Amino acid sequence: MSELYLYPRWVRLWHWTNALLFILLMFSGASMHFNGVGLLLDFQAAITLHNTAGILLTAGWIGFVIGNLVTGNGRHYQVQLRGFLKRLITQSIYYGYGIFNNAPHPFHPSSEAKLNTLQQVTYIGVMYLLMPLLILSGWAFLFSVYLPETLFGIGSVWVVAMSHLTVAYLLILFLLVHIYIITTGETVLTNMRAMLTGWHRDTHQETEA
Amino acid sequence: MRRRVINKGDTQLGVTWAWGSRTIGTALLLLGSLHAGASAVQDASDNKSCLRCHQMATLAYRDPTSGEIVDLSVDPNALSHSTHGELACSDCHAADYEQYPHPDRLKDEALACVGCHEEQDDAQERRYRFETIDKEFKHSVHVTSDAPEAADFGCHSCHDPHAFRNSEVGEDIAQIVRDDNAICMSCHEELNDPYRDPHLWLPKREKHREAVRCLDCHTPVSESGQPVSHQILAGEDSNRDCVQCHSKAPQLLNRLYQYRSETDLANKGWLSKAVFNEAYVVGMSRSPLIDRAALAIIAITLLGLGAHGYGRYRAYRRSKEDQT
Numbered sequence: 349m350s351e352l353y354l355y356p357r358w359v360r361l362w363h364w365t366n367a368l369l370f371i372l373l374m375f376s377g378a379s380m381h382f383n384g385v386g387l388l389l390d391f392q393a394a395i396t397l398h399n400t401a402g403i404l405l406t407a408g409w410i411g412f413v414i415g416n417l418v419t420g421n422g423r424h425y426q427v428q429l430r431g432f433l434k435r436l437i438t439q440s441i442y443y444g445y446g447i448f449n450n451a452p453h454p455f456h457p458s459s460e461a462k463l464n465t466l467q468q469v470t471y472i473g474v475m476y477l478l479m480p481l482l483i484l485s486g487w488a489f490l491f492s493v494y495l496p497e498t499l500f501g502i503g504s505v506w507v508v509a510m511s512h513l514t515v516a517y518l519l520i521l522f523l524l525v526h527i528y529i530i531t532t533g534e535t536v537l538t539n540m541r542a543m544l545t546g547w548h549r550d551t552h553q554e555t556e557a
Numbered sequence: 558m559r560r561r562v563i564n565k566g567d568t569q570l571g572v573t574w575a576w577g578s579r580t581i582g583t584a585l586l587l588l589g590s591l592h593a594g595a596s597a598v599q600d601a602s603d604n605k606s607c608l609r610c611h612q613m614a615t616l617a618y619r620d621p622t623s624g625e626i627v628d629l630s631v632d633p634n635a636l637s638h639s640t641h642g643e644l645a646c647s648d649c650h651a652a653d654y655e656q657y658p659h660p661d662r663l664k665d666e667a668l669a670c671v672g673c674h675e676e677q678d679d680a681q682e683r684r685y686r687f688e689t690i691d692k693e694f695k696h697s698v699h700v701t702s703d704a705p706e707a708a709d710f711g712c713h714s715c716h717d718p719h720a721f722r723n724s725e726v727g728e729d730i731a732q733i734v735r736d737d738n739a740i741c742m743s744c745h746e747e748l749n750d751p752y753r754d755p756h757l758w759l760p761k762r763e764k765h766r767e768a769v770r771c772l773d774c775h776t777p778v779s780e781s782g783q784p785v786s787h788q789i790l791a792g793e794d795s796n797r798d799c800v801q802c803h804s805k806a807p808q809l810l811n812r813l814y815q816y817r818s819e820t821d822l823a824n825k826g827w828l829s830k831a832v833f834n835e836a837y838v839v840g841m842s843r844s845p846l847i848d849r850a851a852l853a854i855i856a857i858t859l860l861g862l863g864a865h866g867y868g869r870y871r872a873y874r875r876s877k878e879d880q881t
Contacts, residue, residue, distance in 0.1 A: 383839045391839065399832045448868045450876045490831050493818045505814050509842040517851035521858055528862045532869070 354462045355546040358415055363543055366408050370523060372401040377516060402486045409479050424463050425472055435465040447532065457548055467529075474522050478515055485512035607646045607654070608633050635720035642722075649673070649718070670712045685783050693787040702791070706744065715740050730768075730820050737770045755792050760799075773802075784816070802838060814838060 355363075379394035389397065416422035438454045443466070446454070455464035463471060488495060488508040495504040533539040534550060542548040608631060610616060616630040636642060641649070649668055653660065674687040694700060699710040712718075724733040747753040756762050774796045776786040796802075817836035 380837065380839070381842055395834055395837055396832060399834055403831060443865075448872045450872050487831075489837075490834055491818075491822075491827070492814065493822060505841070510844060510847065513842050513844065513847055514851075517847070517855070520851075521855060524855065524858055524862065528866070531866075 350550045352457060352459060352462075352548045352550070353546050354457060354459065354548045355543055356419070356421065357546065358419075359421055360543060360546060362408055362412050362415065366405070366412075369401045369405045369408065370519070373398060373405065374516075374520060374523075376401065381513070399490070402483075406483050406487070409475075409483060412475065424461065425468065425475075427465075427468060427472070428461075432465060436469070439464050439466040443529075443532070453534070456550060462548070470522070470526075474519070478519055478522070481511065482515045482519060485515060488512075604633075604636075604646050607631075608636075631719045635717075638722060639718075639720050640722040641718055668718075670716075670718075689783060690787045697787060697789040698791040698794075699789055714744075730817055733820070734768065734770050737772065738766065741771045758797070769802075802841075814841060 376389060376394040376398035379389035380391065380398060382388060383391050383394070388394070416425060435455075442451060442454045445451075457463075485508050489505075489512060492505050492508060495508070498504055499507040530539040530543075531537075533542075538549060611629060611631045612633045614630050614632075617626050617628045619625070620627050647654075654663065671687040671691045674683075694712075699707050699714070724737070742748055748756070754762075756765075759765055772785050772789070775790050775792075777788060777790065778786075814836050818834075821834065821836050
């Protein structure tokens with residue numbers, strides 16, 4: 349049985365703020381996008397909520413990047429190329445096969461590496477590719493007057509709108525998989541508890557010296 | 558506030574602006590007698606001399622031929638705020654107005670917008686080129702229509718030269734829309750009649766009327782680089798396709814959204830714009846292809862996750878059974 353303090357307070361605060369903003373953004377975004385369909389927000393209220401949450405999300409993302417630069421948390425996002433493919437395949441085989449046969453977890457978080465390779469790649473893609481695209485396209489929506497009239501020969505507002513929409517859908521997909529995957533810890537709630545308390549428990553792992 | 562001129566003879570674009578009456582009317586005669594022999598317009602740049610009479614809201618006469626009232630009044634406040642506000646009356650009305658009553662021949666005074674505007678030094682740099690406007694206008698339904706109401710239609714039918722001004726970025730969008738649509742509605746009274754309004758097919762009619770200008774649907778997307786075409790389209794030729802604004806069609810959407818965005822920004826500053834963004838148009842981010850594909854992928858993912866979870870549950874049950 350080991351207990352590791354993996355998630356410092358600022359990471360947890362950022363994570364749950366981000367989660368809340370994500371839910372608000374999804375709901376208000378859907379209310380704008382599918383306005384008129386039942387159970388959605390009033391159009392103007394949705395716009396205000398969506399934009400406010402978007403601004404806060406931007407601030408949160410900047411905070412996250414700065415946090416990773418000035419604290420040790422950034423090391424979890426540095427890919428170790430040695431054995432990368434092997435680790436990635438091992439992890440994928442576990443989720444696709446081993447997990448149904450009660451195989452042991454191939455990865456055990458440590459203070460050096462709290463993310464398995466599959467997680468790491470996903471989070472890098474989400475935080476350093478999709479999130480910037482989402483944020484940029486969101487702001488471009490608001491300040492499209494400063495953009496050229498056309499981008500790639502198509503009206504720029506349309507390009508911006510479609511980018512924002514596509515990235516938003518990809519992030520919804522991420523969120524669904526993310527919420528599911530965190531239940532694949534030692535118990536269904538192990539990972540969730542870790543993000544709430546900061547402490548990761550692992551009965552199959554000896555406490556580090 | 559713009560006001561439509563009811564000078565019946567106001568045909569423009571090089572056509573004569575006729576006063577339309579054989580005599581200038583009894584009202585003027587009466588007024589003129591007060592000033593008989595005086596040289597009223599001593600200083601051409603001094604509009605006060607003209608406005609002394611013409612600012613009277615009731616200055617008008619009835620055209621003996623048509624029987625219509627010809628309004629001769631000019632609202633000094635509207636004039637000073639209008640696009641022509643800095644001009645002297647005599648810059649346009651160059652003819653001899655010193656006599657009272659003004660001589661009969663002045664009713665044939667020719668005033669052409671295009672000529673004057675294209676002669677100006679900055680004509681090239683203007684957002685609107687009057688030559689283009691002229692070309693577009695000639696294809697406008699107001700010109701091509703045989704309807705008697707459209708006879709003698711000209712610039713001044715919509716643009717009161719004594720009051721008109723271009724809306725500017727920074728003004729309240731709702732106010733711009735109201736003012737603009739008021740021009741159309743001043744003739745198209747049937748639009749206010751719920752039984753005759755040809756827009757009955759349009760969902761959220763009132764919302765549209767408050768939010769977009771008639772012109773936004775009733776003009777083709779201009780390729781001249783000018784913000785709005787002067788080729789006003791007949792109802793049957795106008796845009797009836799919701800997705801032209803509420804979805805892709807980059808041009809129409811661009812025109813609408815960008816203008817509203819600019820105005821929004823200038824009105825409120827960037828932070829407020831960022832929070833409230835009045836420019837967003839319902840459905841502008843909609844793409845049936847992306848929506849369908851994404852919703853399908855999300856559904857498949859959910860099914861996959863559900864199946865995965867079920868597989869894990871069975872594995873868990875098996876391990877429990879093995880333990881017992």
